[in-house]
Amino acid sequence: MRTSTRPARRLAAATRPHLSHARDYGPGFLVKLGLMAAVDALGVYGLLACWREGSYGILAALAALLVVANYVYFARRTLPAKYIYPGLAFLLVFQIYVVAYTAWVSFTNYGDGHNSTKQHAVEALLAQHERRVEGSETYPLTVVADGDALGFAVVEPDGDVAAGTAERPLEPVAGATVTDGRVAELPGWTVLAYQDVLERQQEVTALRVPVSDDPGDGSVRTQDARTGYAFTPTLQHDEQADTLTDTTTGTVYRPTDEGLFAAEDGSTLDVGWRVPVGLENYATAFTDDRYAGPFLRVLLWTVAFAVLSVVSTFLLGLFLAIVFDDVRLRGRRAYRTLLILPYAIPGFLAALLWSGLLNRSFGFVNQVLLGGAQVPWLTDPWLAKLSVLGVNLWLGFPYMFLVCTGALQSLSSDVLEAARIDGAGRWRTWRSVTLPLLLVSTAPLLISSFAFNFNNFTLIYMLTRGGPRFDDASVPLGHTDILISMVYSVSGLDGTAAKDYGLASALSIVIFLIVGTVSAIAFRQTRKLEEVV
Template sequence: MSTPPTTRAVDPAPIPAGDAPPPRRRDSSHARDFRPGFVVKLALVAVVDALGVLGVLAAWAQESWGILATMVALLVAANVVYFTRRALPMKYILPGLAFLLVYQVFVIAYTGYVAFTNYGDGHNSTKQHAVEALLVQNERRVEGTDTYPLTVLENGDGLGFAVVQPDGDVRAGGAEQPLEDVDATLDGDRVTAVPGWEVLDRAAVLERQADVTSLRVPLSDDPEDGSIRTQDARTGFVAESTLEHDEAADTMTDTTTGTVYTANDRGQFEAPDGSTLAVGWRVAVGFENFTTAFGDSRYASPFLSILLWTFAFAVLSVGSTFLLGMLLAIVFNDTRLRGRKVYRTLLILPYAIPGFLAALLWSGLLNRRFGFVNDVLLGGAEIPWLTDPWLAKLSVLGVNLWLGFPYMFLICVGALQSLPGDVLEAAKIDGAGRWRTWRSVVLPLLLVSTTPLLISSFAFNFNNFTLIYMLTGGGPRFADASVPLGHTDILISMVYSVAGIDGNAPRNYGLASALSIVIFVIVGTISALAFRRTRRHEEIA
């Protein structure tokens, strides 16, 4: 019977002193966090947070709860994304998403909201603001009340008043700051110094006389308590509103006539005889703005003409600029032509001039009596380029052709130079002539490359407000229209006129927003159909 071998414990070989294992390293992740890159990121996020907090406070002050919630969500997302290692793709995507949300989604959503309201002149804010404005606008001096010695003050926020009470106390305030007790310095019954305010001398008061006489300083935070007014900048009197607001009954009562105005569903206080107070508030009106745009004769008649002209303007502008740009690209793409670089540089000069400036220049050049075209080129003729309906449209198309063909020239040159040479060579081998090669090979491939740009050009010209506004201002005006619209107006300039921003008509942001939604739907539908057609071209190619 064999005996198993015995196992002898072997001591580990001694480790030379010079080969001792390195000591265990401490976790240095925290040390890496404070590298220069992290410090820069921390500073940038801190700046974003500071700006975001300012936006949140502003939204809180304006009671814009939707904007406030969005700002808070964006701030939380920014801090979470940029201080975690698990959201690397979002670090690059979040800025674009934020700008998309703020400048696109929010704008479209808010425009849609306004389109279903009566937002406009007389309906600019909330009901509470309307009540306060009515009380302030209908203030009158209270008969039999005392007058007070008054001094005009000024600080960084504007003008204010300091009045001396019968008991000798001084109260001071401004348009946005109700009267409050102050420690003022008096010289008799005149105030000579007020902490935080500068006392205006007589000369300074006379320079701002209109501002002083129109200033009202509220007695308290409640607008029904009245305010201090002045006519001579030396004595003040108490002015109270002739309207009384009954919040429980939701009425306004004119104390001078006894007329009671009741709030209606149109955002106004209405009397039994149908008269209304001047200031109202925003309310939802459903599809009324859309029915007004298409059913009210004041807008429906010019709307159809403007819609047809807008389509014609966009289509003709894209077609003419593309054909001219493509023709020039073919000519200057020929290698046999000398000086091609010089000619190409000269051709893109109109594209280098800002569009609004070029439109203003052409407006002067086409002036009927003093323009260079009539006065010099046509020997003193008085052709109404901008005042005749048809000539004005022709002038708009001509100026837009001058402005737009360099862009089409550039994209066509790039597209022609990127065409595959083997395809063209194969066409020659098959015996195709120049025209056949151009029609069956070059043009289809060129359209595949340029169609998306043509679609974007159509959308741009469909909303080319700058050219219309700077060149013709939408004129000449329709002779039978009761609204300030003209023969060269396109839908976007119609929206501008209807909105009343230029002061030629009462502001009606609800109707303007409804028209904007219509434009959005039209352009979006045409673009979607065009892109579907583009994909078919690509499949064929």
């Protein structure tokens, strides 16, 4: 006799939709809700900051990331994305965006004199080219505020008090309290305390308050927040003709494709704006005598430094790993602990310490170990390179020692035993079995070590700062500079040259392509090692 299952099926069908829409509002959901609320609050803060700064592209990208994050973590069918999304978001923000922005800058003239937009350049030129109005008085000045707008309150020669902002010319204000010749209280205005003035110092020095409705009367400005002078611009901007005219000489300046205002005689104004320049920065890097010669030498040294650093640290680390892998050696744990001490010291601090130890005049190496010798470890071109390699060996071998120790201990004893049974000697076993198996696990780390040393800015900057300098180069580059430190010098951030972010970005893209290409080829070749397994 067969029993009907229809009632059970109907019951399951009736309850299935209800169960499928059920949601667990337990502690885990509440924790997720709290974390997402914090992420959304931080994201909204970022959106408001982007809106205030006018960064609408970043605003749109950030809004998209927030929307996708909320969908992924509150949807029910996006379990894999919950684990993948954080990594993808960081990849987009810290890798893809950075590379794309650097590439965009490399096609512009961004640098000193070309820092912003054309409108900002005009405003800066009008502000910088000013002269004091003849016969104007010196005004005792007080910094005040009308809401969020900064302003100046001045005591005029007749004793009256006037106040105004950048948008409102000076107007008389009744009922002001003047103490020691300066305004202490002003009805309808807030007198800024000294600490508040210091916090907004840049705004105060950039502020210009018109003396009257007539632009010819000039504007009051100050440098010390206590004394004001009336200045009038010597440049006049014609928005329709898009020209700047020097009112003292009558010279007319017109915009050019290079992002500058230029006159017919070839003279230019000192502030420009960012414009696309195509491949000009790349052409400068490879064809300009100022950079082409040093670039080739720096490139060759960079490759040699990266390769020699990887080879030397790996061989020393492997040798020590083999030695301390022998069970017959007593005190292996203590020795291993001592060997990894250099790895525990921050790299920038260790390089700085070695810079002092290798000092020619009072370094510990010359004065104590070499009995007062004057060896130019960091000032001779070849000795400086050897010093860089030696210090990097001291810093890098503990990492390779740890990697090789772990790789050796993970090798299968069965494979080694099979090699010995087949009659392979110790050297044959090492060359044909141990080393290939070791390289399978360490080759990716060697490639990453090459990429790291290719851009090891910290060691070069802290130890030698790229020196000693090239004698025949017109740019501040030296014998131990690698490409990344060359980028830093060319950018002008070290203060030794004019800032040229466009050229520095072009060199950064070249470094990215070199490292990416070498890494891709190396990873492709390491696949052949897997055939051994």
